Amino acid sequence: MDGSGLPETRSTCPYCGVGCGVLLRPDGQGGLAVRGDPDHPANRGKLCSKGAALGETVGLGTRLLAPQIGGVDVPWDRALETVAARFSDTIAEHGPDSVAFYVSGQLLTEDYYVANKLMKGFIGSANIDTNSRLCMASTVAGHKRAFGTDTVPGTYEDLDEADLVVLVGSNLAWCHPVLYQRLMAARATRGTRIIVIDPRRTASCNQADLHLALAPGSDVALFNHLLTRIYEGGALDKSYLQHVSGFDAALCAAYADDLGVTGLDQEEVARFCQAWIGTEKVVTIFSQGVNQSTSGSDKVNAILNCHLATGRIGKPGMGPLSVTGQPNAMGGREVGGLANMLACHLDLENADHRAAVRGFWSSGPLPMAPGLKAVDMFDAVEEGRIKALWIIHTNPAVSMPDADRVARAIATCAFTVVSDVTAETDTARLADVLLPATAWAEKSGTVTNSDRTISRQRAVLPAPEWVRDDWAILAEVGRRMGWEAAFDYAGPAEIFREHVALSAIAGRFGKDFDISGLRDLDDTAYDALPPTRWPVSDAKDGGRFFAQGGFYHADGKARMLPLRWRAPAAKTDRRFPYRLNTGRIRDQWHTMTRTALSPRLSAHLAEPFVDIHPADAAEIGVAAADLVRLASPQGSAILRARLTEAQTPGQLFAPMHWTADYAPTGRIDAVVAGATDPVSGQPESKAAVVSAARFEAVWYGFAVSATEFKPEASYWARARTPAGWRAELACTAPVADWEAEARRMFGLPSASAMVVEDVARGTARLAFLEAGRLVAALFVSPRPVAVMRDYLAGQIDQPGTDILTGLTPADRPDPGPVICACLDVGVNTILSAIETQGLLSVDQIGAALGAGTNCGSCRPELAALLAARVVREAAE
CATH class of the missing domain: 3.40.228.10 (Dimethylsulfoxide Reductase, domain 2)
Known part of the structure; x- marks a missing residue:
């Protein structure tokens, strides 16, 4: 069955806080066709490159498919009983503040609600925080x-x-x-x-x-x-x-x-x-x-x-x-998923609010003061004050500041549970218990985007047999800890109705978050719920706030604050003279758990990099494509240098996405200090201080392979390709026998090999074939390797006779590195069209090649290519 006759299902993209609507059609074989929903108010049918590639990220290839204790598959009953018993015992011996939940904007609102209710209402601690602490x-x-x-x-x-x-x-x-x-x-x-x-x-x-x-x-x-x-x-x-x-x-x-x-x-x-x-x-x-x-x-x-x-x-x-960075950062705020919040925008430190929520939940006493915020939480884990930790759908061993220290803290915690869709994250590898959760397109619930629009996520793919929804996992642990009635939910619609009912109490306190107008939603109406902007109440329906005042302080007025500039916490000096800014890139998201599954999304920028001004690069002796070692008082990273005048001298930029699975030395948060805002507790991820120096490798390499491989080198960064994998390598240790090293790395002890080696120059080129077709190749040089990478990545499973040149044959065009990820258009294709067709605008490039006509995020790069041509012509 090809799925062409199956209906489309309306759902919501799982990436950023824009909250784009998507139309999903399964192919009947585990795959998924994705297009933008033209009727969703957030995106009106548009999708970015990540959203357009969602169909490439589903499947079971990297999925966690059974609970594990100590890395061994176990039945659900044993896993859940272990979690409930260890948390109960820890609370009984050390008190409720000895345990913590660290959750995620990837959770649906219903999942988030149950987690917050369990921790604050029944465990009795406010030690629940979220990776949204790092975001908003x-x-x-x-x-x-x-x-x-x-x-x-x-x-x-x-x-x-x-x-x-x-x-x-x-x-x-x-x-x-x-x-x-x-x-x-x-x-x-x-x-x-x-x-x-x-x-x-x-x-x-x-x-x-x-x-x-x-x-x-x-x-x-x-x-x-x-x-x-x-x-x-x-x-x-x-x-x-x-x-x-x-x-x-x-x-x-x-x-x-x-x-x-x-x-x-x-x-x-x-x-x-x-x-x-x-x-x-x-x-x-x-x-x-x-x-x-x-x-x-x-x-x-x-x-x-x-x-x-x-x-x-x-x-x-x-x-x-x-504008927020996660699909349900707003929903997490609504249910009180931060350590200093109560559900429905009620105030944790307000006794009347606590009493109302306690009565509604029929719970024990709620915590009277905020719990541990993210950075403080992992400090408490390191110090042994947190003895049982549950991490849900997030990867703090990569994404937290001072990431190496956070990873060590998790590893030494007395008991750590991780709920996720995969065991292949830096954090999951540190867990005592792993719980397999449903993934996007398998689960049902709601999310709220950056402009208060509640949208439905709907299940469209069958969940693997042994995975469970997050709300169901949390509720079952709650029942096993002794609170059967409070967590006896039949499904997400029932949880949502409870959330709606609690919001009515918030409305009676005069709070903004009131969706009590949805109180009559039965399961059918919940399933059909269209995008709905809150509030939804008898008093107010959607729209904007504050045009006529009506603020939520006791006097009904807004507050303007007296403010003075404060410098970033870390100070530059002779040891650490550069200011490091970290952030996102166009085609990856967070720690790549989902986006790295798509070869298309890895084609644009395939390895971690640092942007550096040419003047700074000259000062430290770095050329374009060299590797650079950044170091701070917290840790270090090795990244590929990109020289650009977009950076101000003295300032560097590096992306946040790479993990130990894709580039071990590219984990940039290892160099970021854990300094936080004294009011919000949010870390300062944009102003670390670092030193920068050229990384002196003995050899550099580029490799392609039909099968997954992990190099052993001082530096490596790998990415999926349509035909397999590619990797950049560099090392400080010499290699005596390149053929033996390549066979070991690729796992090819008996494949036929073509080898060209120049010992005097320190170069080697090796290709491995099976049945006359290329299965792997390695190119080595004492300098960064000059080969046509995208062409080589496309030669896997092709006849390998010309591969060792590393260049495209004269009779074959080389599209070059991908610029438009949506439509897979390379830079050489674009430059050729500009020259041969006389294209003068981004719109003309779009008309000729399609580049820039889908999500449009590559349009600035297209404009830059046109501008470079104008500069070149002027110089000529």
């Missing part, structure tokens, strides 16, 4: 300080109506491409202007009217300056300020701050202020460059201060908009 905790803190609760005021429709959009610490083009395309459409139709505020020049700058490359961490000083110019320029909304307190103190603090710390040209700052003040319909989008800072909460409030002072909030085309 500073926004939560900023919202609560300004608004009285964690409310996102605006909607995505504001991007369609704004006249100016300011991106602060947000590379929207790569990290939220569908929203970026929405912004580009607004620019094309209504001339929306764009300003980017970011220390480095990103893809989002290519269509911007202005880029302010401010010094890392200096956002507060810039927005304080804007506030003073708002005041001097007569742009205050004095009527709206009747709904706001704290203006005078905020303005005094703003005048006391020093714009000079931003390092910006005053004329450019003046242009920014003039544009912001002179444009009523302004949206300020902010993301991790704001949040991931020891002053992240203050950065958020500095932005909010400006919108509150001008009344530009909650109205069409204006307001602050936080």
